[in-house]
Structure formats: structure tokens, C-alpha cells
Amino acid sequence: ILNVEQSPQSLHVQEGDSTNFTCSFPSSNFYALHWYRWETAKSPEALFVMTLNGDEKKKGRISATLNTKEGYSYLYIKGSQPEDSATYLCARAQGAQKLVFGQGTRLTINP
């Protein structure tokens, strides 16, 4: 059963606009939350691994926040560029080894 939910499933954004999307997960027994970016024809690559409630992480124009008490994380992209087009995956860690992935948000940046 998929217990990590991402919304929206797809998103079209104009170049230069900022956007955000959501990952929801069960808040009990929380270990860590991962965000990955998966560009077409490439391997998924880690963006962030977040472990603490209130965590905020940033990489360039991309940032993420984490609320473990209510079970959600937001990913923000500021000033979208065509190279941001990708599927963004979040995954909740089950202990130290396994990840449970959401279905992903497919982001398309329109020039």
C-alpha cells in the first residue's frame, strides 16, 4: 500500500515563475524523508535528505521544508528554468535501509 502521497501528479509552469509541491506521509515512527530529481533519460539523483522537524534545506533555487508532526514536506523552486523539468520523487525512510516512494510530481517548464 502506497502511504506516501505527492501532489499534484503533474504541473506545467511558465519559465521564470516559482512553484511548489507537496509530499504527505505518515508521521509515526519517522526516520527521514528523501527528495530526488529524475530527469528524462537520466538516473534519479538525490536533492535532499531531511531528518528533523522544521528542517529547511536549500540547493541553488530549490529548497525544501519538513514537518514531521503533521507529516508533510514542501519542495519549492524559485524562478523555474527549463532544466528544472523533471519528475520529483519523495520517499519516506523505513528504518535505516528501505525507502517508500510517492508516485512523483512531473514538472514541465514552458519557455
Add this chain to the structure above:
Amino acid sequence: DVKVTQSSRYLVKRTGEKVFLECVQDMDHENMFWYRQDPGLGLRLIYFSYDVKMKEKGDIPEGYSVSREKKERFSLILESASTNQTSMYLCASTTLRVSYNEQFFGPGTRLTVL
């Protein structure tokens, strides 16, 4: 750089064939994983291995087996391929030497079973 490679990017097989998907990582990672990705379903774990010759079932192991004879190599086997195994297959690895470490993925194998 961590590198995870998979034996094929695209593969076409016939129903009933035995299929081997190979994955190799070069960073001495203890853990290796096989996922499949289908539209609208996200990545689903088929099997994982935490050591040589050790394996554990993931969420959807039916119809698959795995082999890990060497630390760097993890193979996924479809004993008798069926059309519902048409999918994108991703291999990943990670280490327990770093807490909550990210997984490193291969480029994927798109398998079509006719």
C-alpha cells in the same frame, strides 16, 4: 563519483523467456535494491540485499528472484517473463556507513515483454 550501471537501457523479450537484469556499483556499498516504476505508481521495491548472498523481499517480489554473489553486483531474474512485467526497472545502492544516506540509482532498464 558513485556509479551504478545497469546492463541494458532497453530490452525486448518474449513471454515465457528467462530474463536477467544486471546491476553493478563501484562504491563498495552494502545495500542494493531493485525497483520497478510504472506510471502513476511511483517506485516500488521488488527485492533488496544488505550483504553478499543475503536478500529480502520487497513489496512486490512475485515473479522475480535475485542473486548477489559479489558485493558489487546484484541481479534481478524474471524466471518466466510475462506481459505484466513490462516496466522500467531501476537498481540502486547505498551504504550504512553514513546515517540516512541517499540511494544512488542506475539509469534504468526499460523492459518490454511481448
